[in-house]
Amino acid sequence: MKISERVYQPTEVVAFSSTKGEFGGLSNMAPGFVIRVNDVIIPTAEALYQACRYPLFPEIQKEIIEQHSLMTAKMISRKYLDKTRQDWESIKYDVMYWVLQVxxxxxxxxxxxxxxxxxxxxxxxxxxxxxxxxxxxxxDKTLRGRNALGRLLMKLREEHIFNQNPISCVAPLPITGFLLYGSAIETVCDPALEFEEEFA
Incomplete structure (x- = not known):
């Protein structure tokens, strides 16, 4: 997935820069959007994304995921950049879109x-x-950049909100070494759905 730079007029966009405000929930750092992958409880989308950077180092993944401070988790990830998976730059947008779907x-x-x-x-x-x-x-007061997160959010909105296509399960990415805590990441489903199926 390639994303090129674009220019936006501030008056024509929905902008967010933190977890606060009307659209703070769009941020990967937003609290209140807990995720469960392979029975591991992950506090934010950002923590999951950062953990995916280090599939061969479960101890680093655990350190990131178990942080109570959202910013601390991101800072911890930066300590280990030399251990980032080698193909990260070519897959990071795909990983982020998977995280947003989850x-x-x-x-x-x-x-x-x-x-x-x-x-x-x-x-x-x-x-x-x-x-x-x-x-x-x-x-010139315009907004300039790749805006990769914003554009992936728009893709998510188009595919699953505008098309009325609720998403209940997300398959793992078809990439080598897509691991969490040493185990292959499995299909991720809404825990509520799994509960309903168990007692159906």
Whole structure:
């Protein structure tokens, strides 16, 4: 998946820059969107994404996932960048989209509402230093950057919200070494759905 740089007019977009505010739930750092993968409880989408960077190092994954502070988890990940999987730059957008699908599947009512509230507007994460996942304010007041997270959120909105295609289970990515705590990541389903099937 390749994502090129774009320019956005601030008045025409739904912008978010933190977990606070009306669209804070779009942030990967947003609390209240707990995820379960391979029976591991993961506090945020960001923690899951960062853990996927280190499939051969379960102890690093555990250190990231078990942090109570969301920012600390991200900072811990940065300590181990030299141990990042070698193909990370070529798969990171695919991994992020998988993470967003998992977030939606397990928090459908809450997360779908946030996405629906963006209507059909472009979604842009605004940052002061990141032109890859987000966009930065330029001298002419426009927002410029790849805005990868915003565009993946728009893809998620198009495929699963606008098309009324609720997502209950997400298959693992077909990549080598897609592991969590030393085990292959399995298909992830909404725990509520699994509970209903067990007692059906």
């Amino acid at each position: 977030k939606l599947s397990q928090n459908y009512e809450k997360f779908s509402k946030v996405l629906m509230d963006t209507r059909n507007s472009p979604i842009v994460e605004v940052s002061k230093k990141d032109k890859d996942w987000a966009a930065m304010r330029d001298q």
